[in-house]
Structures are given as C-alpha cells and as structure tokens.
C-alpha cells in the first residue's frame with residue numbers, strides 16, 4: 021500500500037482535512053473579503069470543502085488545484101451534488117507546476133499544504149504571483165505553540181516555525197498579517213479523531229486484507245505522535261495576509 025492510500029483511508033469520513041471547522045472557514049472567507057463574484061484560487065484543495073462553503077456563503081467562483089486523484093474525484097462529485105459545477109473547477113495538478121496563464125484572483129489560498137512549495141515563506145512568494153492588486157492570501161499553517169518541544173520532535177517537524185517567525189516571513193515577502201483564525205484543541209481533536217476513525221473503519225471492514233499491518237502501524241503512530249507531542253506543542257491557524265501598505 022502506498023503512502024497516499026493511507027492518507028485516503030484516513031480521510032474517507034472527513035470533509036475538511038485540517039484542524040478547523042465550517043464556522044472558522046466562513047470567518048476566514050469574511051476576512052479574505054469574499055463576496056458575490058470574487059475569484060478564488062485554492063492550492064491543495066482536498067475535497068473542496070472550503071471552496072464549497074465559500075461558494076454557498078459568499079457566491080464566489082473558484083479554481084481548486086489538487087494532486088490526489090481520489091480527492092479530485094470526491095471534490096468534483098461534491099461540487100456537482102451541491103449545484104456548483106458552473107462556479108468551481110477542480111484541476112488535477114501538482115500545485116508547484118500549475119500555471120495560471122497570467123490570470124489574477126481576488127484571493128489565493130492554501131490551507132494545510134505549504135509543503136507544495138517547501139514552506140510558508142515560499143508559499144507566499146509563489147501564490148502572490150496570481151493575486152490581483154489589493155487581493156488577499158489565506159494560508160493555513162501549523163506553528164510551535166511552545167519553545168520547549170523535545171529536540172527529537174523539533175527535528176521531525178523541521179519546517180515548523182513560531183508565529184513570530186511566520187510574521188517576519190510575511191513582512192519579508194511584502195505582506196502584512198491582517199487576521200488570524202486559530203484552531204482550538206477541540207478542532208485538533210476532531211481532525212485527529214476523524215483520521216483515526218477512517219483507519220479504524222477500514223480495519224473493521226477489511227479483517228483479512230494483506231496490508232492490514234501497515235494500516236495498524238499508521239493508526240498507532242499517528243495516535244502516539246499526537247498525544248505525546250502534537251497536542252502539546254503544535255498550533256494551527258489560517259493567516260490572512262494583505263499586500264503591505266506600510
């Protein structure tokens with residue numbers, strides 16, 4: 021079984037694949053200035069839940085870029101079922117290779133996938149090319165809640181920064197940090213628990229599968245990592261960035 025198959029199994033019962041909620045996605049949409057006719061480009065769009073929420077709440081049109089076939093199929097099915105096929109396009113592509121052909125968007129977002137470009141700062145740099153003058157970037161990113169994480173975990177999460185460092189990267193790239201929509205411990209529990217549930221459900225449904233040991237190993241390591249380290253040391257938030265006026 022490939023790594024992506026394990027991700028698909030873990031996400032099978034989820035719509036949002038981040039420690040956040042429908043209400044917080046709506047709040048982020050407000051902070052991004054979304055309104056009827058706003059054009060949004062979302063990288064690593066997953067099952068397109070944020071785009072569907074913003075289309076229903078604010079009347080946006082959007083392009084979602086997603087590399088995983090399973091996620092694209094689910095996203096397109098959802099978009100069609102909600103009557104939004106004329107508003108939201110799902111493109112199967114690697115975000116780092118996707119070209120907007122000079123198109124500019126009112127908001128460019130990436131929720132939980134800055135690894136596409138190698139980190140938070142590189143993500144601002146890459147996404148700003150597709151942003152219209154005066155538009156907003158929305159980036160969902162994890163950060164260190166505390167500076168006392170054990171060195172072994174710091175090494176494991178080597179592309180995670182403190183919020184102070186994220187602020188400096190934001191300024192260096194010519195943006196100001198305008199808003200924060202922060203995940204609560206409950207959001208984290210719902211996100212992690214959603215993934216455990218997907219894996220446990222698969223184990224219940226596949227009692228004799230040849231790859232069972234791999235799925236059990238994935239479940240156990242995810243649970244141990246979260247309860248030993250992640251819950252105490254990691255935060256997550258959606259940062260809304262405005263082009264600097266200072």
Ligand SMILES: C[S@@+](CC[C@H](N)C(=O)[O-])C[C@H]1O[C@@H](n2cnc3c(N)ncnc32)[C@H](O)[C@@H]1O
Pocket residue numbers: 035036037038063064065066067068069070085086087088091113114115116130131132133136
């Ligand atoms: C943590 S999930 C977040 C999904 C979605 N943004 C959400 O909030 O529900 C990250 C997503 O990025 C996608 N992804 C990973 N690498 C990518 C790449 N190079 N280009 C585009 N999408 C990618 C994954 O398949 C996954 O769906």
